[in-house]
Amino acid sequence: MNQKVTEQPSRYNDLEKMSIKELLGSINKEDQTVPVAVEAALSQIEGLVDAIVDRMLSGGRLFYIGAGTSGRLGILDASEIPPTYGMPPGVVIGVIAGGNKAITTPVENAEDDEEQGWNDLKEHNVSEKDVVVGVAASGTTPYVIGALRHCQANNIVTGSISCNPDADISKVADHPVEVIVGPEFVTGSTRMKSGTAQKLVLNMISTTVMIQMGRVEGNRMVNMQLTNxxxxxxxxxxxxxxxxxxxxxxxxxxxxxxxxxxxxxxxxx
Structure with missing residues (x-):
């Protein structure tokens, strides 16, 4: 099996010998490549958004499911929908391997359980009306892949966001999105460029969906909650x-x- 792009050695070496200025400049240089990689995946993102809008306009929900950083990013995006767009809680839902504890504390081996993701989705009564998007930088997370496989077996539309070409997760997604950002600045640290790419894609998905659902007028958040x-x-x-x-x-x-x-x-x- 070929080494995953997300695990390939950094283009930089001897990081501990770099000055602070050199480290910041190099990280910034790498970060600038991320939007270009997202642009290359726009047609894939469009297909996923179109499927989400179709389901949500018919009363369905949007689920993000992931582990570690990917799971946390999904929860972050979901949690911002009610205050920003006035949608009721439970319309966009983030699910993370290991449960709520895993939002702040790593839960050992949680991402390796192929059945738990589906069990977690069933707690929310996931159904054919919904869309489930698996978020996994590596594209190989068993917790997420198992969940999407069960979704497909139950006629639930699936999507995925990963950062490796021909990722395993893409094979169980009706609408796969692959954003190939290349090796990380710190080898294998996918919370960096991969995480940034995932955040950009999640922003695009939820914002476009909410606009399509009439939650924005002109360019204003006219349904935001008055929380402060x-x-x-x-x-x-x-x-x-x-x-x-x-x-x-x-x-x-x-x-x-x-x-x-x-x-x-x-x-x-």
Missing amino acids: DKLIDRGTRMIMDRTGITDYERAKQLLLEKGSVKLAIDAVS
Whole structure:
């Protein structure tokens, strides 16, 4: 079996002998290659997003499932959907090998269990209406591959995000996305370029899906939750901009009364 690209030796050596300036410059140089690799995968991402939108507009949900850094990135993306777009919790769900403890603490051997991923999905009553996206930089994580294999056997649409060509996970994904970023700056440290690539792709997926589902108007997050003073101020200024209301306190009162920018604007229109 060929060595995975994500495990190939770094293009840099003797890192411990580099100055801080050299280390930062070299890391930055490598990071600049990531968006180019993402661009090469845009058609794959488009196919996955199209499938997600189709299912979610029909009442389905989006699941991200992963282990380690990949799992944490999925949970991060999922957790930001309710406050940013006003979607109820449970519409976009992140699942990680080892459970919630694994968000902050590594859980030994959790990613090696081929059956546990499917068991974790079943706790959320995953069904044919949903889409499950496996996130695995290596593309070989048994926890994730096993989950996607079970999903396909149960007619659930699957996607994947990995950073190796012809990855094992791609074989169990209806819509595989492979972002080939090359060897890591620190050999095998896939939390670096691979993690950055995964974060970029997850941002693109969730943002595009939410726009397609009508959670953005113009370029504004009109359904964001009013969870702090900054967001209330932002929402108030959106209302003033969109409605012509010039009194800040009046716009703010309307926002708090209606509960969202969209509802406040609709009340004035």
